[in-house]
Amino acid sequence: MNKKLKIIILGLLALIAITVVVGYFKHSNVEVFNSAGSIGAKERNLMLFALSLSLIVVIPVYIMLFSFAWRYREGNKKKTKYSPELAGNRFAEAVWWLIPTVLITILSVVTWNSSHSLDPYRHIASSTKPMKIQVVALDWKWLFIYPEQHIASVNLVQFPENTPVEFQITADAPMNSFWIPQLGGQIYAMPGMSTQLNLIANRTGNFHGSSANISGAGFAGMAFTAKSSSSDDFNAWVRSAQQSSRSLNSSTYKQLSQPSQYNPVAYYSKPQPELYNLVVAKYLVPITAHGPAYQVTSNMGGH
Secondary structure (H helix, E strand, O other), X not given: OOHHHHHHHHHHHHHHHHHHHHHHHHHOOOHHHOOOOHHHHHHHHHHHHHHHHHXXXXXXXXXXXXXXXXXXXXXXXXXXXXXHHHOOOHHHHHHHHHHHHHHXXXXXXXXXXXXXXXXXXXXXXXXXXXXEEEEEEEOOEEEEXXXXXXXXXXXXXXXXXXXXXXXXXXEOOOOEEEEEOOOEEEEEEOOOOOEEEEEOXXXXXXXXXXXXXXXXXXXXXOEEXXXXXXXXXXXXXXXHHHOOOOEOOHHHHHHHOOOOOOOOOEEEEOOOOOHHHHHHHOOOOOEEOOEEOOOOOOOOOOO
16 A cells, blocks of 8 residues: 555545534534623634634644654564664754744633633623523522512523623532533632622523532432523513512522422522522621631521
8 A cells, every 4th residue: 555545545534524523513513612692602613613712723633643653663573764863963853842832822722812802700791681591509409589579489590682690600519610601611600709690691591400419319400591582571571570479588499498309490589688699698707806706697498
């Protein structure tokens, strides 16, 4: 088999492999690549850019690996050229140092810019008024509080399309991570802390939400649905939730916060005022001149 034929065969195999990979991602629902919002799309493009840049190094390295292994194998009867002068060759060393340096420089610039433009705390520019939703990670379910609509829901969060959503996130359970892959990256939910995540959905639909941090026995079932709808559908959903006979007061919250698995969707009306802030405050320890004084308690059963 001559050299030219070998190159053609290797090229065809590489083309087939690339076609298979592209076809898989095109016809399968890989959520991080099937973005439904501007933040998710930017993060997807950033991942693909970093992947493409990495392949500039990875592909030639693997080609050389198999090529050298085949060419210099023990059973090769053909005489191979021995080139000891490559050791210390300035041109060769310049090439294999310059290429990674250029790639790393490009990645560092892109990382710097994207770290600021995709900051989860950064508000999304829009002519539509942002919506505030408070999120509490429980064992093993998600509680969503709408302070402006005076409702709350479990394992379902709904919002209008093309409306920026400002999520405030905490935990009343072990540390967790809030993630809607099609809308954007995850952010941690931690007891005693309040983190933020700004997302937007540019089309209607139901999107899978989950916990991205292992948090115990019920972790596998700690999933929720993020629903983007029209403004009319959202308003109708709010009115329906406001008619719920269950109000989210200190008693119902204490019961809800108990560990449970695979919880169905539930709705609550009239959440206790400042409920989210009280959940955060449960884990705060005021500091005095003599050290920690006491831990804040509340009428929700905090200790």
